[in-house]
Amino acid sequence: MKNEIIHRVFDFIKEYPPFTLLPKDVVMEIASTVIVKYLPADTVLFRIGDMPPPLFYIVNEGAIYLHQEDGSMVDQCDEGDVFGIRPLLVHAPYLLTAKTGEESILYAIKTDSFLPYLDKYPKVLSFLASNFAVGNGNMFYKKQNSQISSGLFSEIITIDTDRSPVFCKVNQTIQEAAMLMARHQIGSIIICDDDQEPLGIITDKDLRIKVVAGNIRKKELVTRIMSSPVICIPSGLTLAELQIIMLKNKINHLAVTVDGTPHTQLLGVISEHDLVVQQADNPAILIKEIRKCIIATQLKAIRDKTEHLIKKYMEQEVSVSFVTQIVSEINDEIIQRCIRIAEQELGAAKYQQIKYCWLALGSEGRGEQLLRTDQDNALVYQDDPNNSNIKEDCLLLAQKVTAMLHEIGYEYCPADMMASNPSWCQSVEDWQNTFTKWVHSPGEKEIMMCTIFFDYRPVYGDHSLAQNLTQHIFSLLDKQDVFLHLMAKNALENPPPLSFFRNFIVEKNGEHKDSFDIKLRAMMPLVDAARLLILAHRISGINNTSKRYLALAEAEPNNAELLLMAADAYEILIRLRTIHGLKTGDSGRYIQPEVMDKMQRLQLRNAFQPIDELQKLIKVRFQLGGMI
Amino acid sequence: MIWNTIKQHLGLANKQNINHSDFYSTYLNRFTKHDVQKPIYDQSFCVFDTETTGLDMAKDKILSIGAVRVCQQSMDIADSLSIVISHEGEQDESAAVIHGLVKTAEQGITPEKAVSLFYQFVGSDIIVGHHVAFDIHMIHKLSSACGGGPLKNVTLDTAFLAKRLDHPTDPHSLDRKEYTLDKLCQRFSVLPKARHTADGDAWITALVFLKLLDRFERKGIRRVGQMVK
Structure with missing residues (x-):
């Protein structure tokens, strides 16, 4: 005979994180000590500065508004949302005021009933920490690191250490x-x-x-x-x-x-x-295998294995920065291998004479490509008075390489931004002229080109040619202030969806109607802001968006909190997109809101937080008040 | 008639209890009269329901009792009651009381144990139930069969409260069918799950009651005395 009273609470909370992450018997145990709290509309539950009781809350019915001191609303919690979790993590007063927006019923969870499971179930801590990050700066970022050092992710593969030590x-x-x-x-x-x-x-x-x-x-x-x-x-x-x-x-x-x-x-x-x-598909072993490949189909098999590895890492919640680092390494090896194979086929001796550098652009240039997306690449070569055919030679090579990459599963770029396109395969001087043209008469198209091109990264060949281009860009920027203003304007073109809890913002038309464009609406604004700020600081050699934010946090201690939050947000977005892409077998760009679970939606919402603040900062810094 | 026979029979069986059984004496000793002028917010309410073998007050028996306590617009799940009564010869005395919460075994507990736990749980609270008169009657019947007496608590009927809210001057003129627990659930958007189990209905009644209290509060009614007058 089951106790219906406890079951009513259990049936509800078991559907929502963090309770979804706990075994049923534990949730039942927690449910049996819940306090059900009824609050009429417009009632203050707690205020900023109040010392929290040993409780946190999940909304059973109604809506709770969380306000800052100035009265601005930071968050709205409704059915299934957890809030007021400060007493679980720190012994400090509330930082926000909680007020009911309508008649509400809350389930108050006693921290004592919950704390014992925090250490035992690392995902719970991770969930709460990311939830806690709302309006609290870089808490999650710090938490994530401490988890690694205290070894909290203890699942799946464990190493046997039961040998007697020497x-x-x-x-x-x-x-x-x-x-x-x-x-x-x-x-x-x-x-x-x-x-x-x-x-x-x-x-x-x-x-x-x-x-x-x-x-x-x-x-x-x-x-x-x-x-x-x-x-x-x-x-x-x-x-x-x-x-x-x-x-x-x-x-x-x-x-x-x-x-x-x-x-x-x-x-x-x-x-x-x-x-x-x-480790069977260890990245080091994959890289060794890549070096042995002689045809594209072999490389494709390895890239497929890499996908498997990514999936495993995602399941184990390995930090995204670590995964992107490894995958980027593997992608680079594959590109390098393709170029070497192409050189062999076209005559290795000839290409040894040519000084050139293969550049990865876009997400691959930023080293953020987890799943295979479209190719974006370019080639820069050093003009040689003894070789009048140099451009043709380079184009021929690029055509072979891009075709191989296509075979491996990196689709051709629909806008033809590839090294096989004559205008993306240029000599150092021509590239410099191109950049000068872009920066001096920046129209919409030129700015767009810059956003793609300025994330370039040398992958193969003579890296000094790439550095040469970077120097040129920096010197152009020094003379042309207005250019960064236009880039700033571009960076603000996609304002983040602020509230998307009740009404998820989805695409209105076209093929992806009713799905959420995570790339355009959440990732691009972060990528654009990072690129702009990095260029403004003239920091070179850092392309990865999260790493850019980390570098910016060091350069701007005043804004460190926001910038670290942005670094974290971007990793969360990559993770969400990757998990989704692995499920749907594509790039994961378009997400149907209903396929996301509560936790993913929460994470997504958290990730929007810094976008808004970053855009405000950019507006002020680049004096865009009047321009927009 | 049958009832009297049973009573006599039990009276004989419980010869040693000259006045009242222990549970009832304890209840009476601890009982303090309610201050109906105290704000509703600070009153302690015991919201309960019984599940019976039928609706015949004379013949039918209580199968289970569920109760929750409402105080300061909250209910503590740990401070709730969910008991199943076994009327068979076999009785399971091992049911343990944990934090005032009775974990029931499949077979249930004896009627004596059940009524004793219920009186202990109710204490001096204001009793609340939906069509509560029936449940109170059934409890009294059980109590007296076990050597106890009637409850002394003030009782509130959520059906009556809802009617009173709609028609303050003549609540009894309203159609009873519009004030069933199901109708009230619909009206106050309470999920009517696990209906017709005692504890399930007690839970639902408590949620309806909490929402009713707020409606009264908004009408400026803040004391139990004003609510029942």
């Missing part, structure tokens, strides 16, 4: 340590104190550099050459997490201890090699 003590000599390593055939050894707590590490690289090639004698103590402290981790981390920790710390070995700190007993060591062995 270690030596501080009073042992380097020679003894080296012998232990040789005997156990291991590439590193941990130095422990008497309680078997790790103090430092010696790798075979240390032995090679410091002992064999250096001037430290083998009879000296291990402490002389050990690296300290050792990066320690708890057991049970996923492959992806381990990779990230190694990448972040630029190390190849991690010590596993009882609680993940250096103050508990050593359980074992995980090396990068262990990870490679564990």
Whole structure:
């Protein structure tokens, strides 16, 4: 006989995140301690500065408006929305005022009933943190990083560390340590104190550099050459997490201890090699395979495998910046391989004489392409008085390469912005002239060209040619202030949908009627703003939108909070688009609102937050008040 | 007639209880008279419902009782009651009371245990129910069968309150059919789920009651005394 009262609450909350992320019995347990709160219309639930009770809320019925001090509405919560979660994460007063917009019923969840599950279910924390980010700056960004270091994403792949660890003590000599390593055939050894707590590490690289090639004698103590402290981790981390920790710390070995700190007993060591062995479609292995390919179909198979890898990363909630980095690396390798194959076919000797550089443009140029989208590329070459056919040679190569890329699954660019198009395959001088023309008489088309072209990244060939172009652009900008103003105007052309909870803004006409254009409405405004601000700062060499925001946050500490939020928002958007694209088998650009779950809609809404603020900032900075 | 026989029978069976059974004495000792002038917001209400074998007040029996407490426009789920009564010989005494909430076993608990828990839960609250007179009668019948007496609490009927809201001077003139729990659910957009289980109906009644109270409040009625006069 079920208790209908608890079931009424359970049936409701189980449908909404974060409760969707918890097992049923846990949700039932939480439901049994809920307080149902009725609030008439226009009633204040809490005010800015109030100390929160140990509760947070989910709207069962009605609407709650969250206001800032000046009375402006930050958010509207309706059925199924969670709010007032401050007491879960920090012990601090409310930052917003909550008021009912209409007669409402709230379910108040006791923090005590919920807190025990925060650590146990990392997705819950991640959800709450992203929810918390609304109106609270860069909280989520910080949270995400701390999750990595505290190893909270503990699912799917785990590494077995149940081998008894090999270690030596501080009073042992380097020679003894080296012998232990040789005997156990291991590439590193941990130095422990008497309680078997790790103090430092010696790798075979240390032995090679410091002992064999250096001037430290083998009879000296291990402490002389050990690296300290050792990066320690708890057991049970996923492959992806381990990779990230190694990448972040630029190390190849991690010590596993009882609680993940250096103050508990050593359980074992995980090396990068262990990870490679564990991983079938490891990116490093994919890249090695790419280098062996000789025809496009082989490359296509690898790119398909990469898609699989992306899917796995997405499922494991690996940080987007890490995934884009890896995928960008793989894309670059594929392009490079295609160019080498084309060179071989057309005569490698001839192309060795030509000084040229292959440029990736658009999303690939920004290193943000997770799923295969259209090709955007260009070629720049150095004129050679001894070769009058140089343009034809380059075009011939470009035609071969773009055709191969097409075969691999990168569609031809519908606007023909490809290196195979004579106007996108030019000498350094011609490119400089083109840029000068664009910047001096910037019409709508020219500005559009700039937005695509200015995200270029050298992928193959002589990178100095690309740098040359960048220098030219910067010098043009120094003389032509009005150009950035026009770019600013362009960046404001797509205002973000501010409220889309009740009425999701969707395309009104055409093929994608009733779907949400995540690229145009959410990603482009962020990309455009980042490019503009980076150009204004004359920062070169950073193309990735999130990384641009991180660099901008450093350059503008005053706006750091907003810029970090934007970095975070962009990653969330890439993730949403990728997850959607993997599901629909296309680029994921058009999303049907109804296929998104509550959590994705929340994330999407959160991602809009910084767009509006960024656009305001741009309006002020580039004095666009009167122009728009 | 049958009722009297049962009563006598039980009276004989419970010879040791000369006055009242323990649960009822406890109830009476703890009972404090309501201050009907206290603002509605601060009053404690016990909203309840019973599920019976039928609608015959004489013959039918209570199968289950559900109750929630409403105070300061809130209900604490942990402070609710959901009990199933077993009228068979087999009785499960192991049903545990956790935070005032009774986890019921499939078989239910004895009528004595049930009525005792209910009186304990009600305490000195104002009792609220939909067509509450029937449920109160059934509870009294059960109570006296178990050696207890009637409830002393003020009672409110949500059906009457809704009528009174619509027709303050002559609420009884309104059509009863328009004031069923289902009709009120429709009117106040309360999801009528798990109807006809005692706890399900208690929950729904409580939500309707909360919304009714707000309608009275908006008419300037802030005391129970004004509501029932």
